[in-house]
Amino acid sequence: MKKCLIALAALLLTVSKLSAQMTPWLQWTFLPERTMNEIIGETSGENAWHVIMETGGYDKDRPASEYESVFYETKFFFEKMKEYNLPGAELVRFPGGETWDAVKGELWEVSPKRQKLASYLDMAAMLAQGSVTTDATAELVWVGLGRREDFAGKDVRNKIVVAEGPTSSLHQIACMDSGAIGVISIYSQRPLFDAVQLPWGSVRGDQQQNRPAKFGFQIPPREGEYLKKRLLAGEKITVQAKVVAETRKYEILDLTCYIPGTDPNAGEVILSAHIHEGYVKQGGNDDISGCAAILEVARTLHTLIKEGRIPPPKRTIRFLWGPEFSGTGPWVKANKELMKKTLCNINMDMVGEWLSRNKSYMCLMRTTYGNPHFVNDVVENYFRFVGEGNQEHLQNRSNFFPVTHRIVAPTGADEPFYYSIETHYGASDHEVFNDWGVQVPGIMMIAWPDQWYHTSGRRHRRSERLHHRDS
Amino acid sequence: MATRIAGEITSNATARLGHQMVRGLEELNKATKETLAEAYKAARVYLEAAAVNEKNTLETILQLSVDKKRVGEYLASTKKSVEQITKIELDVLERHMRTTAEGLKAEPVTIQFSALEKKASKMYPKPTEKVKANGYGGYREYLPRTQTTRGQGGSRRLDRSELQLLINGKNSILDIKNMLDAQAERRTDLQDVMNYVEILKTAGLVEVK
Incomplete structure (x- = not known):
């Protein structure tokens, strides 16, 4: 996950301003090396993994009182946002159902x-x-x-x-x-x-x-x-x-916060992940992992900016957690004016897998031709940086560091960042943004295939893997 | 930064266009004497639609630029480069089509449009304000409840979400059908697209010029 987090945090700064057949010692990003080093150092895959284990370690038998107040996961993430002093931390309620x-x-x-x-x-x-x-x-x-x-x-x-x-x-x-x-x-x-x-x-x-x-x-x-x-x-x-x-009976509960941009007229970028798929059907990887990832991105950027280690972004970076579709939809509908100045959405869904054990790739699902946007290529740039930089190329085998930009959490998976740039696929919250009535280009990052998709195993079985993996 | 990202897009575009070219070459490789014309048409559509997407993607860079004039000029010339790359690859497709035709003992293909295609190529749907007036999903309230009959724009194979997004006043109905084809394994029925646009028009969600 740390590799995924780095790619995400770095691309945000690019968008908000702050090769396959390639020479195996050349990797690059849109950001200066010093900025990249700060991001890589500050981002903690372990911290993100701790959040996953706290909120998605197993299928909890939710007490009835949670339905009447605030769900455990929502409360946990909200408390973390406050602990990190993330600006604009807010719990937003919408009518729910039964x-x-x-x-x-x-x-x-x-x-x-x-x-x-x-x-x-x-x-x-x-x-x-x-x-x-x-x-x-x-x-x-x-x-x-x-x-x-x-x-x-x-x-x-x-x-x-x-x-x-x-x-x-x-x-x-x-x-x-x-x-x-x-x-x-x-x-x-x-x-x-x-x-x-x-x-x-x-x-x-x-x-x-x-x-x-x-x-x-x-x-x-x-x-x-x-x-x-x-x-x-x-x-x-x-x-x-x-x-x-x-x-x-339950209410829809969303969480938001943001990293303020220096130019309020320059637009915004929104990161999203779903905190609930259901209230009984829970999911450590799907999608507590995405929630933990964007929380760690928010913490990383906020810390770096607050400490003066990187400049603040020009554009506001906003974060949204909520139930899949049923929480994202009402929030987007309620923020119609904000959508007019939103450049793009980056949705993270099921990003916590140990890639090799799950036989999967970290995939970038691009936007369609109907919603073209540069965010596709910005993300591809960082996928390539992390992917090529964490692969030992045969040509580099004699170098002291044959893996040129090794990124790994202390107990995380020390393996290549298997990635794939894919055409569009929907079925997650970015589709709310891609909707004809909104038209904010939305991409998704997702580890696929998923050997535990929509099963009991996406919790505890995965968590075992997450314990060792590249969180 | 804007021009740096434009460079990245152009670099990746060459790979994406190359992928569409080889996809087109494969259409020709598996063609028979009877299907060659259709295969060649599809092969060109893949490339041409992808090229439009690359140019539209470059356009979005303007969201980032402060010096819109300078970046705009850069993008205009970069889009011309994309067109040149596309032209070269279309030439490769044509050459491959001629060689394939020779092998099949068929005449080289001259692309011809059907009456429906000619009609669709002159129709440019444009979204009305009602599309975004009520935000996420709001336009659906203007649509009829059931669109399940094939031939009424309700084909299960019709990607209505993407079709709607391709309606921008610049794409003709034929362009829209082609862009749907370029992104999918199955081809979309042009009449289905025509019918669905008509439904949207009746609902007041698009105007057609």
Whole structure:
């Protein structure tokens, strides 16, 4: 992450003023070497990683009181902003809505053995979101991949269906269409890569026909395989499912602060990252890592400017944290006048991966032809500086420092900065800025592919990696 | 700083244009006698659309410049350089097309436009003030609720978000279709673009000249 942070902090100063086939000892940026050295030295990947671990280390069972006041992550980031004395630190509220929240979710085998099969307390993703309050005991029935054709000739009424299919479609076919009282999915997108990884599943009722959802449990492939084998062997298994779920009201909470520019008429640059994807579905990498990254950028620039180590920027650099889309959208809509003088948006989404272990690249997703902007090439410049400078080239092997501009946190990943310059992709907060009604060119930085994308693993599994990585 | 960034854009543009050229060459390499004309047309579109994007990107540098006249002159000459690079690469495509045609025992392609393309090339949609009047997503309230029928501008393959952004009063409807094609794996139906622009026009979100 430190490498990513350097690239971001440096490009901000460029925008706000302060080669592949290249000679392997020549790297450059738009900023003087002295300024780059200050940025590289002040930026702390470790500090950013600490923030990730504090706010995204595992899936927290959020207490009901958080929904009525301020979410833990929001509060933590706000306190950090105040601790760093970041100018304009503000918590902004918008109307929210209602959301599902689990109080309890336990699945126990009661016959022929007595053993726990799944628990919300163990892994929040074990209980499908949308599951309703239940206390039911029933026999299990195996339906293979859980497709509609797999149900042929099987009576699942008043039973609990087990399958290797995704929870949502399994619940639809089994419970809404076939009379089952609940489902257990042992589905995983990457069972061979990570056998304890669970997707974030959900179940839905039929509101039009006033038919509520039932419940869904999810068991990781490692344990699910045992259940599958027993059912395929013809064993008759009875389980008890206990679910307590609530509907909670919430407010949308955004955070902002800024580094003031010297020329208020020169425009602004906005950095964004999403602090929530959901309130039960949480994410250390997606996207607490982006939130931690831009917080560290804000701290770095503020410290350097305050101490006179770099000049203040000409243009204001603004920072925005909020729930993905649902928090960014209202804030942008409420700041229509500010959008008129905003040059561009830089969105950071899932930037905390240990690249080699995740088999990924740090990608720059450019703007489209409909939103052309120089920010694409400014960022590419810094990606190249960090990428080429942290790679040992064969031509340099005899040099005392074969890696010309090595950037690594004390316990971070000492590896190349694998990067890729890509064409546009949306599906994150930069699309709010790219919207036709806003037209502020927005780019995204993202580590992709992601071997833990939208799964339980994006928290604790990743955090293990983050502990060692290039934070 | 402005001119330094312009230099970076130009440097990267040469690589990006080169990528579009080889993409076009591959279109020609896989063409048959029957598809050669369409392949050549697509190959030129990739390059020409990319060149427009590079020049538009250079234009944005003016946001940074204090001395707008000096930087403006620099950008004007830099854009000419981009045009020259594009011209050279279009020449390469033409040469490759002629060689390919010879191998396929086909006539060299003379690009011809359909009646629809001719019509679309003369239509220049421009956004109205209603587009940004209500900020993020605000324009949607003027649009009809369902646009699901293919041929009514509601094709699932139509990238409406990008199409809208390409409406700037300078791009013709044909230009817009070409810029969509250059950025996507699948080609966009020109009639779909025409229909969707008509929907936007009816909604008062664009004017067409």
